Amino acid sequence: MDKYIIERDGQLDFYKAFLPRVNPQLDVDEIIADNNDGVVNGNLLEFKLHVTDLNTVLFQCIKYLSALRIKGKPVPANILIIDVNSATAWLYHSEPYLTDIEKVYSGGASKDNSGFVGGNAEKVLYYNGPLGAESLIALLKESNFTKIHIDENCIVGWATAFYKKVPTARKEDFLGDETGKHKTIGEIRRPVHFAEYIYPYTGQSNVKFNYLMDKLNDTLQKKNLGAFYTHTLYAEKSLELVRAAIARVPAGNDYIILDRCAGTGNLEAGLTEEELSHCIVSTIEYYEYKVLQELIGAKVRHIIPPIETAETFNAGLVNGADALSREYVENPVIKQYIDNPKCTVILFENPPYAEAHGSEKKMSGAWKHTYLHTKMKSELKGSVSDDIGNVFIWSGFKFYLRQPTDSYVVFSPVKYWKSQNLVNKRFIKGYGFNRRHFHTDIDACIMCALWANTDDIVTDEVVIQGFDIDTKTNSMVEYGELPVKKIYSSYAQRFYDKRKFTDDIVGVACYSDGLEELKRKLSLQPVYNKNIVCYLAPKGNGFDKPDLNCTLTTCAFYNAHGFYVRIDNYIEKLPMFCASRYITYNKAWTERARIMKSADGADRYYADVANGKLAQFLLKCLLFTCLEMQNHMRTFAGSDGRVYRNELCFDGTNGETIALRDIKGLAMSNKEKKLLKQWETVLCCAKRTENYNPALTYGVYQIYAELDTSHEEEGTTVWDNVELHTALAGLKTLVKEYYNSEIVPVLFEYEYLK
Structure with missing residues (x-):
């Protein structure tokens, strides 16, 4: 047996x-x-x-x-x-x-x-x-x-392992070869740390890894340079826009195609010999520069710098090739064409993507100390200059495009046009591509647009053609037309309640987990008032890190960026919270970075709130808010001696909450009844758990965080209360279905989502 x-x-x-x-x-x-x-x-x-x-x-x-x-x-x-x-x-x-x-x-x-x-x-x-x-x-x-051979399938993994093992290493320590003026011999060619594991790589140069060079940068370079790889199929598709730009060149004119961040030249790989003869390319990273020289150096009109000298290598970078430097803007090789009225300029770029926000602004990214970044910050206010891609785009129009027939073909998230008003030029044509295929792990929309160098402050909507990539067949998949609509106002401008009351007194603040914040520095002076229901911070127009960038807490959020929601108008503020959950429940790449939050419909919204047209919708928003897991309101005892109660939940164990009082006005369909029945199941299961405290008023999140406990058994997660965990999972499914069918269409109608 x-x-x-x-x-x-x-x-x-x-x-x-x-x-x-x-x-x-x-x-x-x-x-x-x-x-x-x-x-x-x-x-x-x-x-x-x-x-x-x-x-x-x-x-x-x-x-x-x-x-x-x-x-x-x-x-x-x-x-x-x-x-x-x-x-x-x-x-x-x-x-x-x-x-x-x-x-x-x-x-x-x-x-x-x-x-x-x-x-x-x-x-x-x-x-x-x-x-x-x-x-x-x-x-x-x-x-x-067993020693293995390094090839394009494994080199990224071994690079990651190398930089982890040798944190101070630079790219040359891993990839360095004997070609060029700088002759550091890297680990793959002369293994030291991996001598037991790999055979020396015998390739004379790094051309074999040209489409992976951005992923082979050391940690510091990744922070400084951002990512600007372009999938071959997307690069080939973008050439249609380049050729449309070439068709705009006036008869008798010469033209140049300038790519200031060419990497190893994968954008240019599909250009004809004639088209390449008009190209000026550069890249700031030394080993990409060497590959670029090898692949297309003899075919393009110019490479910046034209030849490698003993001074070219500079700590892994290329002297003279920093497109954000004053030296580059004044480069005489490029400037001879910019100053020539009989030469048409076409910019063709996938700028690096590295955005600094929050604590990341304190990073030592070299690009934030460049000539062009400083220049841009002096001319434009706000966070628009926090994105290195925006610096490229702004400087492209500022320093390189001069005539109406000049053009810019650029890959970038749409926000530079949609919400940041960085570009107000004539849109000719564009495509929407999935960011996942740009060496990232995020499904989001990247726009590749052809802009004419003529002003356009009237257009408020453009349409791009969507294309994903089937990685199994390595083929393009068309997604049809994707409208992109401009945003003119934010929630903070039109919807935040900025009132202060004379009876506001000092209160406490919460962390994102809904509990009192006692360790971190506060960005505001928290206040308490009996008329305060909660604190809502639906930050920004976009959906980067949606679970972090919209918080709903019982007290002030320690990092501010929101407002106190008061009892006299709390229900009309809930659509902001609802809209902030859109990407979580609609994860398609076509939505993220294309759909954003706006307050452009504020006048219509306020009018229809006043005339009662939206009364039932607002109660649906209340139902969703109370049953949505990202509502992090909790009941807790504050350090100031007060008990802060979660009023946006349906737990009536210790008396009727504000939400229970007001939800009675909702004319309930079977959908609403099913949701509330599932909530009752959750609450019933919660009350049977060992950690349940009958003195507290529980919302969904507090039940999840404090009562839906688990432990590990032999590497497997075991839930302590299977019935409760199952009930919460069922509620989440119903909430998502309800949100997309009952809430989302109205959010779009009133331009909370746009």
């Missing part, structure tokens, strides 16, 4: 038995951290209840080793296939299978493994006896690894 019927039980018993002899400091969670059955020193382990086909299991192990290589992790020299019920281990060495390990596999490692033919096992160990067990312990103590 089998000893084990669950593989994991056998796996854990194995580790409990052997790890104390191998190394008692080893932690099982760390051993299995890479979604395989475990790596112990130089051994990959794979457990089975019964091994029926060694080749099939061996191929599964090869896929795991492939994944380790891609992540930049050492490839164990030993593969141990273990049958837990027969206490048998088969030893294979990984080196003979290096060719297979260096392939890339998709899908689950345990699937589609039949048909693989490997060699015989090096050794078979029967570890239920003392000799076999001792031999297995000796193997598990071995720390030998």
